[in-house]
Amino acid sequence: MKSSEGNPLTTIQRQSFDILKSRASSSHTLDSLHFSSDTPQQKVSVAYLGPRGTYTHQAAIECFQSSAQHLAVNTIADIFDSVKHKDATFGLAPVENSTNGSVAITLDLFRDQDELYIWNETYLRVSHCLLGTSDTGKVKRLYSHPQASIWVYYTNGKAFGQCELWLSKYLPGVNRINTNSTSQAAQAAELDPEGASISSMICADIYNLRVLAMRIQDSDDNTTRFFVISKSPNYETEEAITLMNLPQQKNFLRKTILRFTPNPMKQMAVSKCLLILTQFRVLSVIIRPSLKKDWHYVYFAELEGELSEENLRDMELLCVDIRVLGSFWSRFTI
Amino acid sequence: MKSSEGNPLTTIQRQSFDILKSRASSSHTLDSLHFSSDTPQQKVSVAYLGPRGTYTHQAAIECFQSSAQHLAVNTIADIFDSVKHKDATFGLAPVENSTNGSVAITLDLFRDQDELYIWNETYLRVSHCLLGTSDTGKVKRLYSHPQASIWVYYTNGKAFGQCELWLSKYLPGVNRINTNSTSQAAQAAELDPEGASISSMICADIYNLRVLAMRIQDSDDNTTRFFVISKSPNYETEEAITLMNLPQQKNFLRKTILRFTPNPMKQMAVSKCLLILTQFRVLSVIIRPSLKKDWHYVYFAELEGELSEENLRDMELLCVDIRVLGSFWSRFTI
Numbered sequence: 011m012k013s014s015e016g017n018p019l020t021t022i023q024r025q026s027f028d029i030l031k032s033r034a035s036s037s038h039t040l041d042s043l044h045f046s047s048d049t050p051q052q053k054v055s056v057a058y059l060g061p062r063g064t065y066t067h068q069a070a071i072e073c074f075q076s077s078a079q080h081l082a083v084n085t086i087a088d089i090f091d092s093v094k095h096k097d098a099t100f101g102l103a104p105v106e107n108s109t110n111g112s113v114a115i116t117l118d119l120f121r122d123q124d125e126l127y128i129w130n131e132t133y134l135r136v137s138h139c140l141l142g143t144s145d146t147g148k149v150k151r152l153y154s155h156p157q158a159s160i161w162v163y164y165t166n167g168k169a170f171g172q173c174e175l176w177l178s179k180y181l182p183g184v185n186r187i188n189t190n191s192t193s194q195a196a197q198a199a200e201l202d203p204e205g206a207s208i209s210s211m212i213c214a215d216i217y218n219l220r221v222l223a224m225r226i227q228d229s230d231d232n233t234t235r236f237f238v239i240s241k242s243p244n245y246e247t248e249e250a251i252t253l254m255n256l257p258q259q260k261n262f263l264r265k266t267i268l269r270f271t272p273n274p275m276k277q278m279a280v281s282k283c284l285l286i287l288t289q290f291r292v293l294s295v296i297i298r299p300s301l302k303k304d305w306h307y308v309y310f311a312e313l314e315g316e317l318s319e320e321n322l323r324d325m326e327l328l329c330v331d332i333r334v335l336g337s338f339w340s341r342f343t344i
Numbered sequence: 345m346k347s348s349e350g351n352p353l354t355t356i357q358r359q360s361f362d363i364l365k366s367r368a369s370s371s372h373t374l375d376s377l378h379f380s381s382d383t384p385q386q387k388v389s390v391a392y393l394g395p396r397g398t399y400t401h402q403a404a405i406e407c408f409q410s411s412a413q414h415l416a417v418n419t420i421a422d423i424f425d426s427v428k429h430k431d432a433t434f435g436l437a438p439v440e441n442s443t444n445g446s447v448a449i450t451l452d453l454f455r456d457q458d459e460l461y462i463w464n465e466t467y468l469r470v471s472h473c474l475l476g477t478s479d480t481g482k483v484k485r486l487y488s489h490p491q492a493s494i495w496v497y498y499t500n501g502k503a504f505g506q507c508e509l510w511l512s513k514y515l516p517g518v519n520r521i522n523t524n525s526t527s528q529a530a531q532a533a534e535l536d537p538e539g540a541s542i543s544s545m546i547c548a549d550i551y552n553l554r555v556l557a558m559r560i561q562d563s564d565d566n567t568t569r570f571f572v573i574s575k576s577p578n579y580e581t582e583e584a585i586t587l588m589n590l591p592q593q594k595n596f597l598r599k600t601i602l603r604f605t606p607n608p609m610k611q612m613a614v615s616k617c618l619l620i621l622t623q624f625r626v627l628s629v630i631i632r633p634s635l636k637k638d639w640h641y642v643y644f645a646e647l648e649g650e651l652s653e654e655n656l657r658d659m660e661l662l663c664v665d666i667r668v669l670g671s672f673w674s675r676f677t678i
Contacts, residue, residue, distance in 0.1 A: 106639075107633075108633060108638045108639065109633060109635065110448070110633070111448055111631075111632050111633050112631075114444070114445055231635075231638070233638060235639075277625060278625055280625070280626040280627070281621070281622040281623075281624065281625060281626045282622070284618050284621070284622050284626060284629075285619065285622040287615070287618070288615040288616070288618050288619040288622070289615075290615065291611060291612055291614070291615060292614040292615045292618060293614070293639075294631055294639075294641060295618075295629045295631060295643075296630075296631060297445075297446075297628055297629060297630060298445050299441075299442060299443060299444070299445050301443065301565075304442045304565070304567060305440075305442065305569075305627075305628075307628060309629075
């Protein structure tokens with residue numbers, strides 16, 4: 011669904027925008043607060059990749075209710091650290107994009123630590139908006155991150171490329187200015203009466219901008235998947251479940267994510283580990299360098315169901331490391 | 345092995361440098377020629393990721409003898425196109441780094457084409473050199489690509505970070521200037537009597553620079569693996585084998601690389617495919633988004649040995665696509 015001329019938000023888009031706007035306003039206030047467990051409504055906090063207004067911020071708002079606190083941090087490693095040090099109850103770490111594939115940095119952080127778990131997951135459909143203070147027809151300068159997404163390490167695509175069709179139709183010849191983030195683009199647009207930015211929708215509220223157009227990207231097939239990480243795999247308190255509007259058991263998929271490092275001294279260890287996993291429906295297998303031996307890998311397997319104690323014991327004999335990162339009911343079904 | 349003060353190349357380093365230098369000189373001339381099969385010594389050409397002097401250029405020189413022609417192209421996609429359109433006999437495509445993992449772009453190109461094969465593979469240990477026209481003590485400006493490697497889409501590390509220990513010891517306080525490539529850094533150093541660059545060793549010859557120090561990176565654990573791609577999986581002419589100094593059968597590893605896309609309509613297709621592969625020693629399993637359905641993948645499996653016709657027929661029933669990308673004798677043994 012594309013926006014047509016003159017910012018004609020459909021009723022559904024309008025409603026969805028209003029909901030997000032109200033959530034962004036709430037988080038707005040809470041963002042500046044430090045996590046504290048003094049009062050019940052402050053019990054859950056979520057660390058996300060800042061600055062405020064990023065797509066990860068939007069995912070945090072969509073995933074958790076506005077009564078959760080949102081804590082902006084600078085790097086994906088900081089998300090892990092915030093949860094480790096209990097500055098935040100949960101962290102939202104991007105793990106995969108439907109077009110660009112897995113996020114190596116997040117996987118490497120899961121490879122290198124033994125304290126955190128994958129508590130659940132959430133999905134965000136990335137949607138670029140044109141934000142400004144005036145009308146589309148008056149825009150003379152366009153601010154945008156050259157790769158307007160969090161996938162800076164991965165993507166080949168660029169923001170301008172991503173929105174090329176729309177921009178060539180509605181803003182041909184407009185001067186394009188690179189910024190360091192989609193949030194910084196919005197900040198620049200706020201100060202420039204003839205400027206507009208390509209940013210997430212929540213930036214409109216944060217930076218006092220109007221949504222001049224929604225979903226201006228060429229393709230709608232760009233969804234980002236995040237892991238909700240926590241100190242404990244069993245942090246399924248009623249409050250957290252309500253806050254995150256977690257799926258109920260029925261009609262959903264029970265997923266298990268397993269990390270294992272086959273023993274390089276055992277010739278068929280990889281094959282034997284995979285053989286055990288093939289009893290389950292395998293959803294994905296991802297490898298990252300183990301860094302212990304060249305061309306030797308840590309495996310991340312995602313399965314339907316849960317491994318038995320016996321499965322895990324059998325694999326332990328073949329591996330130098332094995333850890334269930336999480337088992338949870340996912341909203342996602344294949 | 346680190347260089348100590350005052351550019352003291354060891355005998356082995358000196359010899360290795362001289363060999364590379366003579367090869368670079370040869371390729372130097374051949375680089376400017378177009379591929380032609382008129383004379384026997386011009387029969388084999390290799391497309392690499394340019395510009396001249398990159399680490400991929402060095403891999404091409406190390407992998408093929410100097411009598412092969414080296415063709416610089418601009419992108420990894422261009423490497424594939426050069427071989428497809430027969431501008432080059434072979435292409436050298438980076439596929440994996442021992443620290444940063446697989447190269448998504450190369451895998452995606454293998455996902456999206458059915459004309460090319462993996463003919464063999466080669467490995468390059470990335471080694472940063474300090475190049476300049478004067479002595480280390482006189483260097484006032486240092487030119488370097490901020491991520492002095494071909495892994496610009498992947499790496500978190502930076503060239504300066506990679507060489508930080510050496511630089512803080514021998515060039516503290518020297519002004520650092522970013523360039524777009526390690527070759528451009530060498531070009532800048534050539535024009536600046538008080539400048540030096542962080543580049544590949546072959547840049548010394550190409551840009552008339554002295555090697556002021558070798559192996560200045562903090563860690564030596566940085567090896568890049570390349571696939572040698574060709575129009576035919578059987579391009580094992582005696583000349584090509586001699587040119588590339590290909591391994592003989594004995595003492596080497598027979599590798600097969602298989603691409604397959606499990607049928608999303610068949611619930612256990614992934615598990616059943618993996619089950620067939622577990623008969624072999626699995627060396628790695630890599631996934632990339634299939635782009636046909638969200639969270640559905642193309643699998644790349646690397647095995648020891650070769651699949652039988654029966655194996656392939658069994659997998660065909662479970663997949664919407666299956667293709668043996670290559671079977672070859674690899675220098676590499678695990």
